[in-house]
Amino acid sequence: MNPRTELQALIIGGSVGGLAAAHEMRSVGAEVAVYERSAGRMEARGAGIVMQPEVEALLVRLGMSAQSVSVELRERQQLDPAGRTTRYAAPQLMTSWDTLYRALRDPLSGVCYRLDSALRRVRVEGSEVTAEFADGYTARGNFLVGADGLGSATRRLLNPAALPAYAGYVAWRGLEQESALPRELLELLVGRFTFFGSDGLQMLCYVVPGPDGELGEGARRVNWVWYTNVPESGLPRLLAGRSGTTFTTFLPPGQLVPEIAAELVATGEASLPPQFAELVRCSEVFMQPVFDVRPHQMVADHAALIGDAAGTVRPHTAAGTSKAFGDAATLAAALRGWTPDQDLPAGRLAVWEGERLSHLLALSRAGIELADRSSLGTADGRRFFASA
Structure with missing residues (x-):
């Protein structure tokens, strides 16, 4: 043979x-x-x-455009601690994992x-x-x-x-339906890449397609990530899920225990611009340690x-x-x-x-x-x- x-x-x-x-x-x-x-x-x-060129190149070969799976942003804006904005033009395409x-x-x-x-x-x-x-x-x-x-x-x-090797900080994340968030938040966030940074933390936010790839207004999702320094000794407490499982590299949505959820909200109110603190309060949070x-x-x-x-x-x-x-x-x-x-x-x-x-x-x-x-x-x- x-x-x-x-x-x-x-x-x-x-x-x-x-x-x-x-x-x-x-x-x-x-x-x-x-x-x-x-x-x-x-x-x-x-x-x-x-969206990056390597991803777009494969999509095009498969008969799709980057625009067909992405939300287009027109501006970047930086928030200061009081929530005031500094904006500039920065067109960009954003998609989502799913x-x-x-x-x-x-x-x-x-x-x-x-x-x-x-x-x-x-x-x-x-x-x-x-x-x-x-x-x-x-x-x-x-x-x-x-x-x-x-x-x-x-x-x-x-x-x-x-x-x-643990890098010394974690990424708290949220992925919320656009239609479920307050109108004032959406007026600030939609169409823009929004970010804030201070000592030991950084947060950013942008809109991505809906769960089935929807691109229409109201059907999309608001994606955010909030990086905070966390000592390695504190990780087991944060990765202990509601289900009783202690996770290692990813705390899934729905697994954040009430005690940590309350601590997260309080930390946001004390250290984030008010709009970002509100976004954290409105979200079902999940988390990834950075390695x-x-x-x-x-x-x-x-x-x-x-x-x-x-x-x-x-x-x-x-x-x-x-x-x-x-x-x-x-x-x-x-x-x-x-x-x-x-x-x-x-x-x-x-x-x-x-x-x-x-x-x-x-x-x-x-x-x-x-x-x-x-x-x-x-x-x-x-x-x-x-x-x-």
Whole structure:
């Protein structure tokens, strides 16, 4: 029996980075299968996403425009502590995790997309890669793409020393229906990117598409994120959910306990402009601690890491999603023309790894510098929500 000559790619991680990888690998002739560790509906952990060129390029290739999945902003405005505004023109497109996920997932309806697939082991034998999952399922292909994010199982298997390190601050988040918020707030926020910063905190807000991608006025959502310094010793208290589960990297919507919710509102009233304090009061809050994964390695034998699995960038760069998309597009280009009956194109992959690691390191440094400007994650920055 002759060996198969078409490339079969196993994509580990079914969020937007994994979906981008699936599209890019298909564009160079690969058969793809996507394996996602979540057992059910995936949480929209990023909420709002700034539209970037790498994302737009893939959408256009798939027959969509950036405008069709985005809300257009016309201005930026900075609030002072009393809520007074300074504005300037700054056109920008904003989308959301769930809108982008749907835009990428729908064209892959005929592709294997398997949920509840927690990776446990990877084996390479010749040109064949075998992925073994916690439920006993086994998948075989010729190249494995680890796009499984911050808590990447692929990274742990390929490079166990590359562990996430807490950056010293958290991101409180809200994603509220436009129609549910007070009219005065909407008059301030709609059509604008709004932000505020002071020692040890930073908050920003903008409008994104509705839960089903709606772009009409009243059907969209107001997305906000509020960064505050929190000592590492205070994290377990904040990550203890209503359900009794103590989370590690993400406190989902509906899990904030009443005690912390009250403390959050009080902290907002004491430290935020009044409009932002009101927005926090009106919201069902969720939370993500900010972690750093230092870039080290992106390529192993018949495998590669992309996006946060390879290394993180701070959220202030607005480049986490676009970096994953760029990783996926350039990885596929490096593998273009390769078939399993040939030697792996190690030279092209080494060039890809070098270029993407340089890009990742530059973004990582830029993100840390942006955080430092608001004393986020710094030793001397004001801290909040310390352990009781």
